[in-house]
Amino acid sequence: MGIMKKVALLLIRIYQKTLSFDHGILSRYPHNMGCRFYPSCSEYTYQAIDKFGILKGIWMGSKRISRCHPWNDGGYDPVPKKVKKK
Numbered sequence: 001m002g003i004m005k006k007v008a009l010l011l012i013r014i015y016q017k018t019l020s021f022d023h024g025i026l027s028r029y030p031h032n033m034g035c036r037f038y039p040s041c042s043e044y045t046y047q048a049i050d051k052f053g054i055l056k057g058i059w060m061g062s063k064r065i066s067r068c069h070p071w072n073d074g075g076y077d078p079v080p081k082k083v084k085k086k
Contacts, residue, residue, distance in 0.1 A: 005054045012046045036074025041065045047079040056083065 016023040022040040035041050045061025052060065060079070068074070 002054070005049060008049050008054050008058070009046060012042055012049075016042050016046075036068050036072060037064070037077045038075070039078065041068050044077070044079055051079060052083060 018024050020040070020042055022034045023042070037044065039047065041061065041064050044064050045057060048060040048064075049057030051057070060083075064077070
């Protein structure tokens with residue numbers, strides 16, 4: 001595993017354990033600000049980077065985060081087994 005991939009995955013885990021409304025210390029407080037998807041957007045990005053590498057994983061995570069808004073119902077949206085090539 002490359003150093004950049006390790007750093008990216010570490011930064012996501014740090015975010016999840018500290019600032020995340022789904023995983024971190026802020027999840028203890030009542031709120032309605034968690035991710036609309038399962039797995040959460042940060043976990044999806046972590047899995048995508050781990051599976052497809054840093055560039056493709058960040059691209060996939062960014063696309064996922066752009067869909068996480070009040071006008072999207074969310075739901076179950078796992079990282080695909082393969083990436084479709086256009």
